[in-house]
Amino acid sequence: MAETNKIKVKKEIYEWAIKESQKDFEEINLRFNNIKKWLNQEDFPTFRQLEKLANFLKVPLGYMFLDRPPKSDIIESEYRTIGNKKPYISKNLKDTIYDMSRKQDWISEYRKDNGWDKIILDNYNELDVDATLEIANKAKEFLNLKEFWYRDFKVSRIAYNFLRERLELKGIIVMQNGIVGSNTHRKLDIDEFRGFMLYDEYAPLIFINANDSITGKIFTLVHEFIHILFEKDDILENKDLPRDVKLESQINKITVELLMPESHIREYWNKEDKNLNQIEGLSKLFNVSRLALAIRLYNLKLINQSLVQKVSEVTKGDLEKKESNSSGGDYWVTYKSRYSNNFVETVIQGAESGEISYNYAFNLLDVRAKNYDILKEEIIRYE
Known part of the structure:
Protein backbone atom coordinates (compact mmCIF):
# COMPACT_ATOMS: atom_id res chain seq x y z
CA MET A 1 0.00 0.00 0.00
CA ALA A 2 1.39 3.43 -0.93
CA GLU A 3 2.40 5.62 1.98
CA THR A 4 0.09 8.46 0.78
CA ASN A 5 -3.04 6.31 1.04
CA LYS A 6 -5.17 7.21 4.04
CA ILE A 7 -7.04 4.65 6.17
CA LYS A 8 -10.47 5.57 7.52
CA VAL A 9 -10.87 4.25 11.06
CA LYS A 10 -14.11 4.73 12.95
CA LYS A 11 -14.12 6.95 16.03
CA GLU A 12 -15.41 4.19 18.31
CA ILE A 13 -12.48 1.98 17.30
CA TYR A 14 -10.01 4.70 18.31
CA GLU A 15 -11.85 5.15 21.60
CA TRP A 16 -11.82 1.40 22.27
CA ALA A 17 -8.09 1.12 21.44
CA ILE A 18 -7.18 4.06 23.68
CA LYS A 19 -9.21 2.66 26.58
CA GLU A 20 -7.75 -0.80 26.02
CA SER A 21 -4.18 0.55 26.10
CA GLN A 22 -4.71 2.08 29.57
CA LYS A 23 -2.43 4.92 28.44
CA ASP A 24 -3.03 8.57 29.32
CA PHE A 25 -4.44 10.47 26.32
CA GLU A 26 -1.85 13.21 26.65
CA GLU A 27 0.91 10.61 26.34
CA ILE A 28 -0.70 9.40 23.11
CA ASN A 29 -1.16 12.97 21.87
CA LEU A 30 2.52 13.73 22.40
CA ARG A 31 3.49 10.73 20.26
CA PHE A 32 0.77 11.20 17.60
CA ASN A 33 -0.05 14.88 17.25
CA ASN A 34 -2.83 14.20 14.76
CA ILE A 35 -4.74 11.86 17.08
CA LYS A 36 -7.45 14.46 17.85
CA LYS A 37 -8.05 15.02 14.14
CA TRP A 38 -8.24 11.27 13.58
CA LEU A 39 -10.74 10.90 16.43
CA ASN A 40 -12.90 13.71 15.04
CA GLN A 41 -12.64 12.26 11.51
CA GLU A 42 -11.06 15.51 10.27
CA ASP A 43 -8.08 13.59 8.93
CA PHE A 44 -7.02 9.97 8.55
CA PRO A 45 -3.70 8.15 9.15
CA THR A 46 -1.60 6.42 6.55
CA PHE A 47 -1.24 2.66 6.88
CA ARG A 48 2.21 3.13 8.41
CA GLN A 49 0.91 5.66 10.94
CA LEU A 50 -1.96 3.35 11.87
CA GLU A 51 0.47 0.46 12.30
CA LYS A 52 2.64 2.57 14.62
CA LEU A 53 -0.41 3.66 16.62
CA ALA A 54 -1.60 0.07 17.07
CA ASN A 55 1.89 -1.00 18.18
CA PHE A 56 2.08 1.91 20.63
CA LEU A 57 -1.34 1.11 22.08
CA LYS A 58 -0.50 -2.63 22.06
CA VAL A 59 -3.68 -3.65 20.25
CA PRO A 60 -3.84 -6.00 17.24
CA LEU A 61 -3.56 -3.98 14.03
CA GLY A 62 -6.44 -5.90 12.48
CA TYR A 63 -8.84 -4.50 15.08
CA MET A 64 -8.31 -0.99 13.71
CA PHE A 65 -10.14 -2.08 10.55
CA LEU A 66 -13.28 -3.31 12.32
CA ASP A 67 -16.69 -1.68 11.89
CA ARG A 68 -17.30 -1.90 15.63
CA PRO A 69 -15.16 -2.56 18.71
CA PRO A 70 -14.44 -6.18 19.71
CA LYS A 71 -16.93 -7.94 21.96
CA SER A 72 -16.46 -6.48 25.41
CA ASP A 73 -17.52 -9.65 27.17
CA ILE A 74 -14.87 -12.02 25.80
CA ILE A 75 -12.95 -11.79 29.07
CA GLU A 76 -15.56 -10.40 31.45
CA SER A 77 -18.34 -12.95 30.96
CA GLU A 78 -16.85 -16.01 29.30
CA TYR A 79 -13.71 -16.45 31.36
CA ARG A 80 -14.12 -17.14 35.00
CA THR A 81 -15.99 -14.14 36.37
CA ILE A 82 -16.10 -14.90 40.08
CA GLY A 83 -18.66 -13.01 42.13
CA ASN A 84 -18.71 -10.34 39.39
CA LYS A 85 -14.98 -9.91 39.85
CA LYS A 86 -12.79 -10.66 36.87
CA PRO A 87 -9.62 -12.63 37.67
CA TYR A 88 -6.32 -11.07 36.69
CA ILE A 89 -5.44 -11.73 33.07
CA SER A 90 -2.24 -10.33 31.63
CA LYS A 91 -2.20 -7.93 28.70
CA ASN A 92 -0.37 -10.56 26.66
CA LEU A 93 -3.05 -13.20 27.21
CA LYS A 94 -5.85 -10.69 26.73
CA ASP A 95 -4.44 -9.48 23.39
CA THR A 96 -3.96 -13.07 22.24
CA ILE A 97 -7.59 -13.91 23.06
CA TYR A 98 -8.81 -10.80 21.24
CA ASP A 99 -6.70 -11.63 18.19
CA MET A 100 -7.87 -15.24 18.05
CA SER A 101 -11.49 -14.13 18.56
CA ARG A 102 -11.22 -11.73 15.62
CA LYS A 103 -9.86 -14.47 13.39
CA GLN A 104 -12.52 -16.90 14.59
CA ASP A 105 -15.33 -14.40 13.95
CA TRP A 106 -14.17 -13.97 10.37
CA ILE A 107 -13.84 -17.65 9.48
CA SER A 108 -17.14 -18.48 11.22
CA GLU A 109 -19.01 -15.92 9.12
CA TYR A 110 -17.18 -17.06 5.99
CA ARG A 111 -18.15 -20.67 6.58
CA LYS A 112 -21.79 -19.82 7.27
CA ASP A 113 -21.97 -17.69 4.13
CA ASN A 114 -20.49 -20.55 2.11
CA GLY A 115 -22.86 -23.26 3.31
CA TRP A 116 -20.74 -25.07 5.89
CA ASP A 117 -22.47 -27.37 8.35
CA LYS A 118 -21.96 -27.01 12.08
CA ILE A 119 -18.79 -28.77 13.23
CA ILE A 120 -20.18 -30.88 16.08
CA LEU A 121 -23.29 -32.79 15.03
CA ASP A 122 -23.58 -35.22 17.95
CA ASN A 123 -25.26 -33.99 21.12
CA TYR A 124 -22.25 -34.57 23.35
CA ASN A 125 -23.36 -31.80 25.67
CA GLU A 126 -26.47 -33.87 26.46
CA LEU A 127 -24.38 -36.80 27.69
CA ASP A 128 -23.87 -37.36 31.39
CA VAL A 129 -20.55 -35.69 32.14
CA ASP A 130 -19.80 -38.56 34.54
CA ALA A 131 -19.82 -41.09 31.65
CA THR A 132 -16.05 -40.83 31.34
CA LEU A 133 -15.36 -43.98 29.33
CA GLU A 134 -18.31 -43.46 26.96
CA ILE A 135 -17.36 -39.88 26.18
CA ALA A 136 -13.66 -40.71 25.74
CA ASN A 137 -14.57 -43.46 23.28
CA LYS A 138 -16.95 -41.19 21.38
CA ALA A 139 -14.24 -38.54 21.22
CA LYS A 140 -11.83 -41.07 19.72
CA GLU A 141 -14.48 -42.13 17.22
CA PHE A 142 -15.02 -38.50 16.25
CA LEU A 143 -11.31 -38.17 15.47
CA ASN A 144 -11.13 -41.60 13.81
CA LEU A 145 -8.49 -42.79 16.28
CA LYS A 146 -7.66 -46.47 16.42
CA GLU A 147 -7.88 -48.26 19.77
CA PHE A 148 -4.09 -48.26 20.17
CA TRP A 149 -3.39 -45.19 18.03
CA TYR A 150 -0.50 -44.05 20.22
CA ARG A 151 1.57 -47.12 19.33
CA ASP A 152 2.24 -45.59 15.91
CA PHE A 153 4.26 -42.75 17.42
CA LYS A 154 7.62 -43.13 19.10
CA VAL A 155 8.14 -39.36 19.12
CA SER A 156 5.70 -37.21 21.08
CA ARG A 157 6.06 -34.27 18.72
CA ILE A 158 4.82 -36.41 15.84
CA ALA A 159 1.91 -37.61 17.98
CA TYR A 160 1.00 -33.99 18.74
CA ASN A 161 1.08 -33.04 15.07
CA PHE A 162 -1.04 -36.09 14.25
CA LEU A 163 -3.74 -35.13 16.77
CA ARG A 164 -3.64 -31.54 15.55
CA GLU A 165 -4.13 -32.70 11.95
CA ARG A 166 -7.07 -34.90 12.98
CA LEU A 167 -8.75 -31.92 14.63
CA GLU A 168 -8.09 -29.76 11.59
CA LEU A 169 -9.63 -32.40 9.31
CA LYS A 170 -12.84 -31.98 11.32
CA GLY A 171 -12.79 -28.24 10.71
CA ILE A 172 -11.50 -27.27 14.15
CA ILE A 173 -9.07 -24.33 14.11
CA VAL A 174 -5.84 -25.06 16.01
CA MET A 175 -3.42 -22.19 16.58
CA GLN A 176 -0.28 -22.11 18.69
CA ASN A 177 2.29 -19.50 19.59
CA GLY A 178 4.73 -18.68 22.34
CA ILE A 179 4.56 -14.91 21.83
CA VAL A 180 1.90 -12.29 21.14
CA GLY A 181 1.55 -12.25 17.36
CA SER A 182 5.07 -11.83 16.00
CA ASN A 183 6.39 -9.69 18.84
CA THR A 184 9.34 -11.58 20.30
CA HIS A 185 9.42 -9.17 23.27
CA ARG A 186 5.99 -10.33 24.46
CA LYS A 187 6.42 -13.94 25.53
CA LEU A 188 3.34 -15.85 26.67
CA ASP A 189 3.73 -17.01 30.27
CA ILE A 190 3.30 -20.76 30.70
CA ASP A 191 2.79 -20.13 34.42
CA GLU A 192 -0.34 -18.16 33.52
CA PHE A 193 -1.99 -20.45 30.97
CA ARG A 194 -1.35 -23.53 28.83
CA GLY A 195 -4.04 -22.93 26.23
CA PHE A 196 -7.61 -21.87 25.66
CA MET A 197 -10.63 -22.69 23.53
CA LEU A 198 -13.17 -20.30 22.00
CA TYR A 199 -16.36 -22.15 21.15
CA ASP A 200 -18.27 -21.51 17.94
CA GLU A 201 -20.65 -23.86 16.11
CA TYR A 202 -18.92 -23.28 12.77
CA ALA A 203 -15.34 -22.56 13.80
CA PRO A 204 -14.33 -23.77 17.28
CA LEU A 205 -10.79 -22.56 17.95
CA ILE A 206 -8.09 -24.06 20.17
CA PHE A 207 -5.00 -22.03 21.05
CA ILE A 208 -1.92 -23.76 22.48
CA ASN A 209 0.83 -21.97 24.42
CA ALA A 210 3.90 -23.12 22.48
CA ASN A 211 6.14 -22.53 25.53
CA ASP A 212 4.75 -25.67 27.14
CA SER A 213 6.45 -29.08 26.95
CA ILE A 214 5.33 -31.27 24.06
CA THR A 215 3.50 -33.67 26.39
CA GLY A 216 1.87 -30.67 28.06
CA LYS A 217 0.68 -29.47 24.66
CA ILE A 218 -0.78 -32.88 23.87
CA PHE A 219 -2.75 -32.84 27.12
CA THR A 220 -3.98 -29.29 26.51
CA LEU A 221 -4.97 -30.08 22.92
CA VAL A 222 -7.13 -33.02 24.01
CA HIS A 223 -8.49 -31.18 27.06
CA GLU A 224 -9.66 -28.25 24.96
CA PHE A 225 -11.11 -30.62 22.35
CA ILE A 226 -13.26 -32.20 25.06
CA HIS A 227 -14.44 -28.71 25.99
CA ILE A 228 -15.57 -28.29 22.38
CA LEU A 229 -17.72 -31.41 22.72
CA PHE A 230 -19.45 -29.79 25.69
CA GLU A 231 -19.61 -26.41 23.94
CA LYS A 232 -17.86 -24.69 26.84
CA ASP A 233 -15.26 -21.93 26.38
CA ASP A 234 -12.15 -22.50 28.46
CA ILE A 235 -8.77 -21.22 29.51
CA LEU A 236 -6.52 -23.98 30.86
CA GLU A 237 -4.69 -22.09 33.56
CA ASN A 238 -1.81 -22.96 35.83
CA LYS A 239 -3.30 -20.73 38.51
CA ASP A 240 -5.48 -22.02 41.30
CA LEU A 241 -8.61 -20.04 40.41
CA PRO A 242 -12.16 -21.09 41.35
CA ARG A 243 -13.82 -22.77 38.37
CA ASP A 244 -16.73 -25.03 37.50
CA VAL A 245 -15.04 -27.68 39.63
CA LYS A 246 -17.17 -30.66 38.64
CA LEU A 247 -17.02 -29.97 34.90
CA GLU A 248 -13.26 -29.35 34.95
CA SER A 249 -12.65 -32.44 37.03
CA GLN A 250 -14.66 -34.60 34.66
CA ILE A 251 -13.10 -33.12 31.53
CA ASN A 252 -9.68 -33.87 33.01
CA LYS A 253 -10.81 -37.46 33.67
CA ILE A 254 -12.07 -37.81 30.09
CA THR A 255 -8.79 -36.38 28.76
CA VAL A 256 -6.80 -38.83 30.86
CA GLU A 257 -8.98 -41.76 29.75
CA LEU A 258 -8.47 -40.85 26.09
CA LEU A 259 -4.69 -40.50 26.45
CA MET A 260 -4.13 -43.26 29.02
CA LYS A 321 12.66 -30.04 26.96
CA LYS A 322 10.39 -27.29 25.76
CA GLU A 323 9.84 -26.32 22.17
CA SER A 324 12.19 -23.57 21.04
CA ASN A 325 10.59 -20.40 19.75
CA SER A 326 13.79 -18.86 18.43
CA SER A 327 13.65 -17.10 15.10
CA GLY A 328 16.75 -18.85 13.82
CA GLY A 329 14.93 -21.55 11.87
CA ASP A 330 12.93 -21.51 8.65
CA TYR A 331 10.48 -18.60 8.89
CA TRP A 332 7.71 -20.39 7.02
CA VAL A 333 8.06 -23.59 9.04
CA THR A 334 7.60 -21.46 12.16
CA TYR A 335 4.66 -19.66 10.59
CA LYS A 336 2.97 -22.93 9.63
CA SER A 337 3.43 -24.28 13.15
CA ARG A 338 1.65 -21.24 14.57
CA TYR A 339 -1.30 -20.98 12.22
CA SER A 340 -4.16 -23.35 11.50
CA ASN A 341 -4.07 -24.84 8.00
CA ASN A 342 -7.85 -24.45 7.87
CA PHE A 343 -7.60 -20.77 8.67
CA VAL A 344 -4.76 -19.91 6.29
CA GLU A 345 -6.24 -21.82 3.36
CA THR A 346 -9.68 -20.28 3.88
CA VAL A 347 -8.33 -16.72 4.03
CA ILE A 348 -6.34 -17.31 0.83
CA GLN A 349 -9.42 -18.80 -0.82
CA GLY A 350 -11.47 -15.76 0.21
CA ALA A 351 -8.89 -13.35 -1.17
CA GLU A 352 -8.36 -15.21 -4.43
CA SER A 353 -12.12 -15.48 -5.05
CA GLY A 354 -12.61 -11.77 -4.40
CA GLU A 355 -14.81 -12.30 -1.34
CA ILE A 356 -12.44 -10.27 0.82
CA SER A 357 -9.87 -7.65 -0.10
CA TYR A 358 -6.20 -8.55 -0.24
CA ASN A 359 -5.42 -5.95 2.42
CA TYR A 360 -7.91 -7.58 4.78
CA ALA A 361 -6.38 -11.00 4.01
CA PHE A 362 -2.90 -9.66 4.80
CA ASN A 363 -4.15 -8.46 8.19
CA LEU A 364 -5.91 -11.73 9.03
CA LEU A 365 -2.81 -13.71 8.07
CA ASP A 366 -0.41 -11.28 9.78
CA VAL A 367 1.78 -11.02 6.67
CA ARG A 368 2.92 -8.12 4.55
CA ALA A 369 1.80 -7.82 0.95
CA LYS A 370 5.21 -8.84 -0.38
CA ASN A 371 5.06 -12.14 1.55
CA TYR A 372 1.54 -13.15 0.55
CA ASP A 373 2.51 -14.91 -2.71
CA ILE A 374 5.35 -16.68 -0.90
CA LEU A 375 2.84 -17.90 1.70
CA LYS A 376 0.59 -19.29 -1.03
CA GLU A 377 3.53 -21.26 -2.43
CA GLU A 378 4.48 -22.53 1.04
CA ILE A 379 0.92 -23.72 1.68
CA ILE A 380 1.07 -25.76 -1.52
CA ARG A 381 4.55 -27.06 -0.71
CA TYR A 382 3.61 -28.33 2.76
CA GLU A 383 0.25 -29.86 1.79
Missing part, protein backbone atom coordinates in the same frame (compact mmCIF):
# COMPACT_ATOMS: atom_id res chain seq x y z
CA PRO A 261 -7.06 -45.71 28.88
CA GLU A 262 -7.51 -47.62 32.13
CA SER A 263 -7.81 -50.98 30.34
CA HIS A 264 -4.54 -50.32 28.51
CA ILE A 265 -2.76 -49.24 31.68
CA ARG A 266 -3.79 -52.43 33.45
CA GLU A 267 -2.67 -54.49 30.46
CA TYR A 268 0.79 -52.93 30.32
CA TRP A 269 1.54 -52.37 34.00
CA ASN A 270 3.79 -54.94 35.63
CA LYS A 271 2.80 -55.02 39.31
CA GLU A 272 5.99 -56.90 40.17
CA ASP A 273 8.21 -54.15 38.76
CA LYS A 274 6.99 -50.88 40.27
CA ASN A 275 9.86 -48.56 39.48
CA LEU A 276 10.79 -45.33 37.75
CA ASN A 277 12.05 -47.10 34.63
CA GLN A 278 8.66 -48.67 33.96
CA ILE A 279 6.93 -45.33 34.48
CA GLU A 280 9.42 -43.69 32.11
CA GLY A 281 8.79 -46.30 29.43
CA LEU A 282 5.01 -46.18 29.67
CA SER A 283 4.93 -42.37 29.68
CA LYS A 284 6.80 -42.42 26.36
CA LEU A 285 4.42 -45.04 24.99
CA PHE A 286 1.35 -42.93 25.83
CA ASN A 287 3.04 -39.61 24.93
CA VAL A 288 2.35 -38.13 28.35
CA SER A 289 4.59 -36.77 31.09
CA ARG A 290 6.04 -39.09 33.73
CA LEU A 291 4.17 -37.23 36.45
CA ALA A 292 0.83 -37.44 34.60
CA LEU A 293 1.28 -41.18 34.26
CA ALA A 294 2.33 -41.57 37.89
CA ILE A 295 -0.78 -39.73 39.06
CA ARG A 296 -2.91 -41.92 36.80
CA LEU A 297 -1.30 -45.05 38.28
CA TYR A 298 -1.86 -43.74 41.80
CA ASN A 299 -5.54 -43.00 41.11
CA LEU A 300 -5.90 -46.56 39.81
CA LYS A 301 -4.29 -47.77 43.06
CA LEU A 302 -1.38 -49.33 41.18
CA ILE A 303 1.35 -47.37 42.97
CA ASN A 304 1.61 -45.54 46.28
CA GLN A 305 2.08 -41.84 47.03
CA SER A 306 5.79 -42.21 47.78
CA LEU A 307 6.50 -43.35 44.20
CA VAL A 308 4.50 -40.41 42.84
CA GLN A 309 6.66 -38.15 45.00
CA LYS A 310 9.83 -39.70 43.60
CA VAL A 311 8.60 -39.09 40.06
CA SER A 312 7.78 -35.50 40.98
CA GLU A 313 11.27 -34.95 42.37
CA VAL A 314 12.89 -36.43 39.26
CA THR A 315 10.69 -34.25 37.06
CA LYS A 316 11.72 -31.10 38.92
CA GLY A 317 15.38 -31.98 38.52
CA ASP A 318 15.09 -32.97 34.90
CA LEU A 319 12.56 -30.65 33.26
CA GLU A 320 11.19 -31.82 29.95
